[in-house]
Amino acid sequence: MLNEMIYLDNSASTRLDERVLDAMKPYFFDTYAVATSEFGYSMGIDAKEGLQEARGIIANSLTATPEEIVFTSGDTESSNMAIKGVCAALKKKKGQHIIVSKIEDFPVLNTAKNLQKQGWDVDFISVDSEGILDLDELKSKIRDDTILVSVQHGNQEIGTLQDIAAIAKICKEKDVLFHTDATHSYMRVPIDVSQIPVDMITMSAHTIHGPRGVGALYVRKGTPLEKWMDGGFQESNRRGGLENIPGAVGFAKAVELVTDKETEFLASMRDYTIKRVFEEIPHVTLNGNKKQRTPQNANITFHYVEGESMTLHLDMRGFAVSTGSACFSRSLEASHVILGIGGDHERAHGSIRFTFGRYNSMNDVDAVVDAIKEIVKQLREISPLYNKEA
Amino acid sequence: MKFPYTEKVLEHFKNPRNVGKLENPDGKGLEGSPACGDMVAVYLQVNPDTQVIEDIKFESYGCASNIATASIITELAKGKTIEEAKKISWQEATEELGGLPPVKAHCSVLAVEGLRAAIRDYEEKHGLVSEQEPTTVDVIRSRLKHVMNPMAGLDIIRTELVTKMEINDGIVRILIDLPSNHQFAANIKEEVIEKIESLWDVKEVNVVFTE
Numbered sequence: 001m002l003n004e005m006i007y008l009d010n011s012a013s014t015r016l017d018e019r020v021l022d023a024m025k026p027y028f029f030d031t032y033a034v035a036t037s038e039f040g041y042s043m044g045i046d047a048k049e050g051l052q053e054a055r056g057i058i059a060n061s062l063t064a065t066p067e068e069i070v071f072t073s074g075d076t077e078s079s080n081m082a083i084k085g086v087c088a089a090l091k092k093k094k095g096q097h098i099i100v101s102k103i104e105d106f107p108v109l110n111t112a113k114n115l116q117k118q119g120w121d122v123d124f125i126s127v128d129s130e131g132i133l134d135l136d137e138l139k140s141k142i143r144d145d146t147i148l149v150s151v152q153h154g155n156q157e158i159g160t161l162q163d164i165a166a167i168a169k170i171c172k173e174k175d176v177l178f179h180t181d182a183t184h185s186y187m188r189v190p191i192d193v194s195q196i197p198v199d200m201i202t203m204s205a206h207t208i209h210g211p212r213g214v215g216a217l218y219v220r221k222g223t224p225l226e227k228w229m230d231g232g233f234q235e236s237n238r239r240g241g242l243e244n245i246p247g248a249v250g251f252a253k254a255v256e257l258v259t260d261k262e263t264e265f266l267a268s269m270r271d272y273t274i275k276r277v278f279e280e281i282p283h284v285t286l287n288g289n290k291k292q293r294t295p296q297n298a299n300i301t302f303h304y305v306e307g308e309s310m311t312l313h314l315d316m317r318g319f320a321v322s323t324g325s326a327c328f329s330r331s332l333e334a335s336h337v338i339l340g341i342g343g344d345h346e347r348a349h350g351s352i353r354f355t356f357g358r359y360n361s362m363n364d365v366d367a368v369v370d371a372i373k374e375i376v377k378q379l380r381e382i383s384p385l386y387n388k389e390a
Numbered sequence: 391m392k393f394p395y396t397e398k399v400l401e402h403f404k405n406p407r408n409v410g411k412l413e414n415p416d417g418k419g420l421e422g423s424p425a426c427g428d429m430v431a432v433y434l435q436v437n438p439d440t441q442v443i444e445d446i447k448f449e450s451y452g453c454a455s456n457i458a459t460a461s462i463i464t465e466l467a468k469g470k471t472i473e474e475a476k477k478i479s480w481q482e483a484t485e486e487l488g489g490l491p492p493v494k495a496h497c498s499v500l501a502v503e504g505l506r507a508a509i510r511d512y513e514e515k516h517g518l519v520s521e522q523e524p525t526t527v528d529v530i531r532s533r534l535k536h537v538m539n540p541m542a543g544l545d546i547i548r549t550e551l552v553t554k555m556e557i558n559d560g561i562v563r564i565l566i567d568l569p570s571n572h573q574f575a576a577n578i579k580e581e582v583i584e585k586i587e588s589l590w591d592v593k594e595v596n597v598v599f600t601e
Binding site: 304305306307308309312313315316325326327328334345346348349381382383384385386 | 391393395400403404406409410411420427428429430431448449450451452453454455456457494497
């Protein structure tokens with residue numbers, strides 16, 4: 001039954017690639033020793049080699065060195081580690097002020113809010129109507145006691161890409177550390193740390209057809225980072241806990257499998273979706289910037305209709321997408337991203353996010369646009385708002 | 391396939407009954423929720439001799455629960471007198487649908503409010519409103535039973551979010567047991583004011599949050 005589903009929610013999670021599973025398998029059944037047992041028995045050496053090879057592949061993807069990669073349980077842990085680690089390290093030395101954007105995903109946003117509760121001074125920088133950060137506001141908010149700026153690379157909902165090179169430069173000039181959450185852009189939009197002075201990067205395997213429950217944090221050599229979760233001395237004493245070697249190996253395999261050609265294809269599915277929707281359905285708004293955008297993301301508001309009704313109709317026809325409508329979330333909160341770009345509840349209410357992945361095709365795009373065209377028409381017919389303004 | 395709703399909810403969602411609007415309705419109600427953004431409009435055609443609802447239509451700008459509840463409510467109300475229709479409760483509608491997820495109560499209660507608003511509109515237009523009673527704390531309490539506590543999916547009276555209600559000289563003061571910066575504070579305030587300010591003798595509504 002599930003195989004018939006056309007899955008267009010690839011920013012939530014992706015289908016694992018079989019080749020990733022094949023790469024992981026030996027580390028479950030043959031080389032299952034822990035990496036720290038290298039002085040005990042040879043299987044430990046094999047395990048350590050597997051882990052180090054994976055580390056090297058992740059490092060290479062950013063033009064970093066292997067020592068700069070810390071494996072984690074995913075993007076939530078990576079961002080917690082980065083922000084809480086720097087805050088703990090610099091609290092007494094430099095100050096208690098950090099800066100994040102208003103449209104960060106929950107790992108960064110809620111870490112910042114938690115620190116605020118504990119007495120940290122936090123500034124939330126605005127974005128424009130397309131989600132692009134106000135660089136002047138950022139510059140004006142950096143103070144002598146600012147220790148960290150955390151601004152995402154690609155947005156989780158509207159796909160807007162921030163100019164992290166410009167942000168990194170501002171931070172470098174002001175001698176402030178810069179962390180970016182690249183969960184939704186990693187391997188789709190290149191980051192070269194030898195060119196961009198970013199200090200820390202959050203990554204996750206689950207957005208690129210890798211296993212869930214594994215991610216990494218890039219930490220530039222020399223970055224002051226206190227261990228935020230106590231445990232053993234793994235990951236060069238930066239992250240306690242048994243290494244997830246199968247996960248790390250799977251993550252690295254997923255990285256190797258991403259090609260530029262595939263990424264271009266995701267972008268063409270995105271563009272085709274937007275093109276068809278705008279040509280064939282009236283009263284629609286694109287959320288996010290048209291050009292500065294992650295290749296896999298199309299987010300569109302269909303005015304006068306509600307998102308959960310659309311997703312449920314789509315679900316009944318075999319499509320999986322998501323919406324920023326308050327009705328969709330258990331918390332009844334409208335998307336803070338859509339509200340952050342100056343949209344009202346109505347804009348969030350009718351927003352649909354389509355995110356593409358390796359297993360989608362142009363046929364999927366045609367099928368979902370055909371379906372949503374009918375659904376929107378049907379729901380608008382019963383909408384009191386549409387009748388009034390039509 | 392698995393859905394978070396009962397088959398009956400899905401059936402009414404897919405094929406909602408009595409959809410649309412009536413030209414020159416005898417009564418019309420429009421209810422909206424600032425918290426979740428849903429809206430529902432209900433239109434009535436009432437026989438002036440028998441007071442029976444002969445036709446009823448609805449429109450929805452809402453989620454599945456909202457659409458399904460509005461649909462079932464029009465079925466329940468059709469053919470009933472306005473006095474009978476007034477008694478249709480949210481519980482009755484939900485039971486008829488085989489239940490709804492608790493977090494969705496908010497969206498579905500709107501449909502019931504839409505029907506009641508349409509009936510009130512009909513009564514006011516047709517001189518059926520009984521003599522205006524002065525607003526008391528009991529009146530306020532019953533109105534606030536229509537404001538949902540989104541965290542619980544039940545109203546703010548039953549979940550004891552309202553800690554105090556006062557009325558003095560047309561000035562109403564409502565104390566809500568939430569910090570003013572709570573994520574739902576602004577929405578709850580808006581809905582409380584909306585429910586109270588329309589009372590004929592209320593001049594001002596003050597909503598006060600705890601620390």
